[in-house]
Amino acid sequence: MSDLNTRIPTGNDVTQHFSLQPSFSENLFERTLQRENIQAAWKRVRANKGAAGIDGMTIEEFPDWVRSGQWERVTQELRLGIYKPDPVRRVEIEKPDGGIRQLGIPTIKDRVIQQAIAQTLTPIFDPTFSNNSFGFRPNRNGQQAAKQVQSIIKEGRRFAVDVDLSKFFDRVNHDLLMTHLSYKLKDKELLKLIAKYLRAGVLLKREGNKNHFEESREGVPQGGPLSPLLANIMLDPLDKELEKRGHKFARYADDFTILVKSKRAGERILNSISNYLERRLKLIVNSDKSRVVKTLESKFLGFTFRSGRIQIHPKTLHRFKEQVRRLTNRNWGPIYIKRICAINSLKPVSIYEAGLIIFCLYLNSANCYQLCMDLDHWIRRRVRMAYWRQWRKPRTKVRNLMKLGVRVQAAVACGITSKGPWRSSKTPGINQALSNAYLKTEGLYSLRDGWIKLHHSK
Numbered sequence: 001m002s003d004l005n006t007r008i009p010t011g012n013d014v015t016q017h018f019s020l021q022p023s024f025s026e027n028l029f030e031r032t033l034q035r036e037n038i039q040a041a042w043k044r045v046r047a048n049k050g051a052a053g054i055d056g057m058t059i060e061e062f063p064d065w066v067r068s069g070q071w072e073r074v075t076q077e078l079r080l081g082i083y084k085p086d087p088v089r090r091v092e093i094e095k096p097d098g099g100i101r102q103l104g105i106p107t108i109k110d111r112v113i114q115q116a117i118a119q120t121l122t123p124i125f126d127p128t129f130s131n132n133s134f135g136f137r138p139n140r141n142g143q144q145a146a147k148q149v150q151s152i153i154k155e156g157r158r159f160a161v162d163v164d165l166s167k168f169f170d171r172v173n174h175d176l177l178m179t180h181l182s183y184k185l186k187d188k189e190l191l192k193l194i195a196k197y198l199r200a201g202v203l204l205k206r207e208g209n210k211n212h213f214e215e216s217r218e219g220v221p222q223g224g225p226l227s228p229l230l231a232n233i234m235l236d237p238l239d240k241e242l243e244k245r246g247h248k249f250a251r252y253a254d255d256f257t258i259l260v261k262s263k264r265a266g267e268r269i270l271n272s273i274s275n276y277l278e279r280r281l282k283l284i285v286n287s288d289k290s291r292v293v294k295t296l297e298s299k300f301l302g303f304t305f306r307s308g309r310i311q312i313h314p315k316t317l318h319r320f321k322e323q324v325r326r327l328t329n330r331n332w333g334p335i336y337i338k339r340i341c342a343i344n345s346l347k348p349v350s351i352y353e354a355g356l357i358i359f360c361l362y363l364n365s366a367n368c369y370q371l372c373m374d375l376d377h378w379i380r381r382r383v384r385m386a387y388w389r390q391w392r393k394p395r396t397k398v399r400n401l402m403k404l405g406v407r408v409q410a411a412v413a414c415g416i417t418s419k420g421p422w423r424s425s426k427t428p429g430i431n432q433a434l435s436n437a438y439l440k441t442e443g444l445y446s447l448r449d450g451w452i453k454l455h456h457s458k
Helices: 028-032 035-048 062-067 070-080 108-128 142-153 174-184 188-198 227-244 263-280 314-327 334-341 356-365 369-391 394-403 408-415 428-433 436-441 447-456
Strands: 088-094 100-105 159-163 202-205 211-214 248-252 255-260 291-294 303-306 309-312
Touching: 028 108, 028 188, 035 108, 062 070, 062 108, 070 108, 108 174, 108 188, 108 227, 142 248, 142 255, 142 303, 142 309, 159 263, 174 188, 174 227, 227 248, 227 263, 255 263, 263 291, 309 314, 314 369, 369 394, 369 428, 369 436, 369 447, 394 408, 394 428, 408 428
Parallel strands: 088 202
Antiparallel strands: 088 100, 159 255, 159 291, 202 211, 248 255, 303 309
């Protein structure tokens, strides 16, 4: 852990590579704590950034903490079997459907350890996972999952069985998960450490800023580097069961859809799979959201499938626009306007938090060039309106327009207009000042350029 300040790639340059293939006879616990593995884990955690845990330590502060000798103490405690993971910090975010998603943010040191464990286990478990599983796996993504669904539909399967698992990450049975782990993982020390992380608990803030510890009796906290792999291990028996029954499907984490030829067959499969999930995997199926529908009415990863094409689901598009409206309303200060333009930024309260980068990835995989054009135009107009609102006073508007190259007469005409911000955002003077090229230099991502790059790059 001495070269913590070495440069590491960011963004799309960071992928999970696992060059070392552990053997079943190897001491996997010691392998997890090897210097090279810990270094790779730290680089991954650093690249992913993220908020501090309950100890308040940030990514930037962690190298100094290591250099002070604290990491050696943690390593010694791990080898002695007396290390106790810190509880995760509870963070609640709103779900698109109106519910609350509970995230658990581990401390930086626990994130590094979890990532190191994940790097050790992935080469063991991932090769045995189903080819129909696409979530949180090396060299697999949601775009591939959507394309697989598209290819299955083209085979003549016009109905989709959409199964919704109620609070999957919060309801994973610990005993059952540890049983699945033990089938391939024989290292008792590593199993004990994983069990400690499952039982680490959650620290909640109550009224009066008093902390309250809540014991973890089930579930894997969303937010930890190890949780995605554990989720796939838990749901791998489901994949194998679906394959054994000859079903055509695609799964991304706990989101999966089964494609069938008739509604009657779909209803039979929905009932059978629901029983399997509840009895064999101890998971709860949300009967209100689980249904059998025509593929053009189904929703998978924000997509729908019409006429053999992958398209953005209307609800996803509506949610995206609402997020843009929220980020460009009058209540956001100038600093946030800069962040709106910096779409590739991963800073807090940024486009990433609003889910817009994810949406862009979805959009770029879909065959919808005209939609990209229309959305680009609408987003740029919203951003121009936001700038116009921030300038407020007429003289400020005139001065800023002139700074951006607008002639005096046109600048004055725009500045004293009685038009509202939305109508003003369409005027020639404002479009000249806040041109497409200018917004691009500010970092505003172009959906059109992304679509062209994806579909027409060599």
